[in-house]
Amino acid sequence: MHTAKLWVKKDGDLVWCRLCSHFCRLESGDYGKCGVRVNQEGVLKTLVYDRVAAINVDPIEKKPLFHFQPGTRSFSLGTMGCNFSCAFCQNDSLSQTPKTTGRISGELLSPEQLVNMAKSRQCFSISYTYSEPTVFFELMLETCVKAKKEGLTNVLVSNGFMSRECLRELRPLVDGINVDLKSYQNDFYQTYCGGSLKPVLANLKTIKEMGWWLEVTTLLVPGLNDSQQEMKNLAGFICRELGPETPWHISRFHPCYKMLDRGSTAVATLEKALQAGKEAGLVYVYLGNVPGHVSESTLCPVCGQEVLSRSGFSTRITGLREGKCSKCGAEIAGYGM
Ligand code: SF4
Structure with missing residues (x-):
């Protein structure tokens, strides 16, 4: 067992994470949530x-990050x-097993080994993902430091519920992040996620101010967070507080884990959300888990030329030159970073 970071000792053996x-x-003896x-x-x-439980080389688009090092491989752990x-x-065997069974498995891999593996597999970045990277902060932090020294970028895929102290520590080390903004209702966070909305909204604003490249994902669950009002609220927040050029990925729900009582999100509902995003002023809105949908590709917001063509997770650069549209020269958000 490794001593954790970011906690304080209170009276007796009480600790505050x-x-x-x-x-x-x-x-003493208590486990955290x-x-x-x-x-x-x-x-x-x-x-x-010292328990790395999942490793893959993924396209960066799978995180999803569509405006960050497009077409590159990301070493994901x-x-x-x-x-x-x-x-x-969608990953409950990783995320929930320690709570339900007390079992924690994984492989002992040092930060140095992880960075070497990423380099030997021709990856541009390391992504901390699959479960919530905040909870493996100590491993992530050390790996981030070593990755930076070796010229790799660091990417988080997160629920955005970390503390301010956690963000502060990671600030100089992280380059890009995709945050799940699961709903604009606190009730939704409390009832279905065991969290709360306010810290996520505050962290999203802080992340934007810190200058990490930021993309946002929302999984639309039928009957829970797919109303017109919800879509307007989500899109309005992203556009107003994070900027109109913040990419928003609207993802299709499929029944899984404890939520087997409803079908997949209708494509028509996803398209309404896409429309709501555009009406709110968002420039880049994408549908996820709908292979082959026309919204997968990136168009120049000024002249409409396709700058990146995507199909599934395969990306072709079709009209992007040095971060700009090759036809009209307009800047395409993120690519110049
Ligand atoms: S990381 Fe969060 S959930 Fe885990 S012990 Fe610390 S405060 Fe609790």
Whole structure:
């Protein structure tokens, strides 16, 4: 077990974890809500520092990041554990198993080994993903430092529920992030995710101010967060607070984990959300989990030329030169970074 970072000791053996916005207060022997941090006689320990549970080389578009190092490979890794408990989780065997069974598996791989693996596989970046990277902060932080030194970029795929202290530590090390903005209703976060909305909104604004490249994803679950008003609220927030050029990925729900009582999101509903995004003023809105949909490609917002053609996770640069549209010269957000 590895001693955790970002916690303070209170009276006796009580510790206060400062890593995410749950701010768990743990007596000796208690586990945090993430299931992978434990108070061991007054010292907070992480159970996943040396337990890498998933590794893949993915296209960066799979994160999804569409405006960041397009067409490149990203060395993607994750451990078990998550500070949320989403009923519709697509990765529950990784994220929820520590909480439901107490089992934590994974491979001992040092930050140095991970960076070497990324380089030997011709990756441009390392993505911290699959479960919630906040909960494997110690491993992520050390790997980020080594990756930067070797010229790789660092990418997070996150629920955005980390603490301010966590963001501050990561600030100089991270280049891009995709944050799930799951809903604009606090009730939704509380009932279906075991979280809350306010910290996510605040973190999104901070991330934008910090200058990381930011894209946002929303999974539309039929009957829960797919009303016209919800779409307007989500799109309005992204456009107003994060900027009209922030890419918004609207993703199709398929029944999984505990949410098997409804069908997949209708493509017509996703298209209404796409429309709501455009009406709110967002320049780049994409549908996810709808292979072959016309919205997968990136068009120049000024002249309409296709600058990147996508099909599934395969990307072809068709009209992009040095971050600009090759036809009219307009800047395409993110690509010049
Ligand atoms: S990371 Fe979050 S959920 Fe886990 S112990 Fe710390 S405050 Fe609790």
